[in-house]
Amino acid sequence: MRIIRDYQYVEAADRGASVAIGNFDGVHLGHQSVIDLARAAAPDAPLGVLTFEPHPREFFAPDAPPFRLMGPEARASQLAKLGVERLYQLNFNAQLASLTPEAFARSVIAEGLGLQHVVVGADFCFGKGRAGTAQDMQAFGADMGFGVTVAPLLETSDATVSSTAIRTALSEARPRDAAAMLGHWHRIEGPVIGGEQRGRELGYPTANMSIDGLHPPAFGVYAVLVDVLEGPHKGRYQGAASLGVRPMFGENRANLETFIFDFSGDLYGTHVSVALVDHLRGEEKFDSLDALITQMDADCTRARSILAAL
Ligand SMILES: Cc1cc2nc3c(=O)[nH]c(=O)nc-3n(C[C@H](O)[C@H](O)[C@H](O)COP(=O)(O)O)c2cc1C
Numbered sequence: 001m002r003i004i005r006d007y008q009y010v011e012a013a014d015r016g017a018s019v020a021i022g023n024f025d026g027v028h029l030g031h032q033s034v035i036d037l038a039r040a041a042a043p044d045a046p047l048g049v050l051t052f053e054p055h056p057r058e059f060f061a062p063d064a065p066p067f068r069l070m071g072p073e074a075r076a077s078q079l080a081k082l083g084v085e086r087l088y089q090l091n092f093n094a095q096l097a098s099l100t101p102e103a104f105a106r107s108v109i110a111e112g113l114g115l116q117h118v119v120v121g122a123d124f125c126f127g128k129g130r131a132g133t134a135q136d137m138q139a140f141g142a143d144m145g146f147g148v149t150v151a152p153l154l155e156t157s158d159a160t161v162s163s164t165a166i167r168t169a170l171s172e173a174r175p176r177d178a179a180a181m182l183g184h185w186h187r188i189e190g191p192v193i194g195g196e197q198r199g200r201e202l203g204y205p206t207a208n209m210s211i212d213g214l215h216p217p218a219f220g221v222y223a224v225l226v227d228v229l230e231g232p233h234k235g236r237y238q239g240a241a242s243l244g245v246r247p248m249f250g251e252n253r254a255n256l257e258t259f260i261f262d263f264s265g266d267l268y269g270t271h272v273s274v275a276l277v278d279h280l281r282g283e284e285k286f287d288s289l290d291a292l293i294t295q296m297d298a299d300c301t302r303a304r305s306i307l308a309a310l
């Protein structure tokens with residue numbers, strides 16, 4: 001998959017694609033069906049996704065609480081897994097935000113990227129003031145020479161699949177419900193960072209990861225699947241992770257701390273991906289470190305049996 005960040009000066013090989021447009025936060029089942037429509041609309045064209053970075057909501061409200069399900073790297077790797085060959089990840093800035101719907105269709109889609117076909121969801125809005133609708137896109141396509149498919153909103157048996165519904169499920173400690181809408185586990189990805197070096201003393205060294213900039217799932221202890229994505233320890237593991245502020249040890253910045261079963265080795269700086277499978281309990285402040293360790297032993301036993309049953 002090639003990532004193209006500018007809609008001007010695009011190479012010939014990166015033009016003529018059939019593209020799904022949107023933010024693709026989470027790359028959930030609805031997003032996957034939109035991508036399938038882009039593939040079906042022009043099977044011989046390069047398959048693409050047109051998205052924005054930062055997320056337009058982050059651009060317009062930079063101080064709002066973090067809401068994203070994934071960062072741009074995790075999104076790109078998830079899209080690549082679906083067979084996307086071109087990721088047009090346009091820099092969302094004041095200039096792009098100021099384009100009218102017609103100027104966006106002409107300058108970005110028709111002329112800049114030379115797209116052959118675009119697929120948008122039925123609720124898609126675009127251009128300055130979000131004034132353009134999916135129907136407007138169809139009219140521009142007819143006029144400017146690109147095909148347009150409007151994808152219906154995907155529903156599961158009980159709800160419309162949406163990034164918002166997935167955020168709610170994660171906030172309410174229902175990671176399996178989130179996974180049912182995502183079509184994959186919700187994952188937190190990034191490099192392992194240093195902590196207080198307390199874990200090894202407790203007998204539970206934990207690979208720590210930042211959750212800055214991400215929608216925080218419910219705090220507490222989770223059964224997790226761990227993919228070490230690179231380096232000598234690359235592979236799939238199981239574990240138990242604590243997500244939150246660690247009330248045993250004062251007020252801390254929320255992060256994710258993962259104890260990996262049957263593992264020893266140095267993971268600092270290594271990119272890992274942690275999938276939240278089940279929420280076991282909330283974070284607690286125990287009377288003693290021994291009480292915490294006893295509870296961690298129980299958490300790990302329970303996580304092992306949950307993960308063995310997957
Ligand atoms: C399975 C598990 C359960 C945990 N439960 C709690 C908890 O209930 N309360 C808490 O304050 N910290 C909890 N933690 C976080 C540990 O306190 C933290 O990982 C440990 O202090 C290591 O910190 P360090 O990585 O900065 O060295 C838990 C960690 C794991 C792996």
Ligand SMILES: Nc1ncnc2c1ncn2[C@@H]1O[C@H](COP(=O)(O)OP(=O)(O)O)[C@@H](O)[C@H]1O
Pocket residue numbers: 192193194195196197198199200201204205206207208258259260261262263264265266267268
């Ligand atoms: N089973 C394991 N699970 C997680 N990390 C481990 C494990 N064994 C060794 N490590 C290494 O130990 C580090 C965590 O040790 P810890 O004492 O908790 O330090 P820190 O406070 O820096 O996270 C991890 O980042 C990783 O490099």
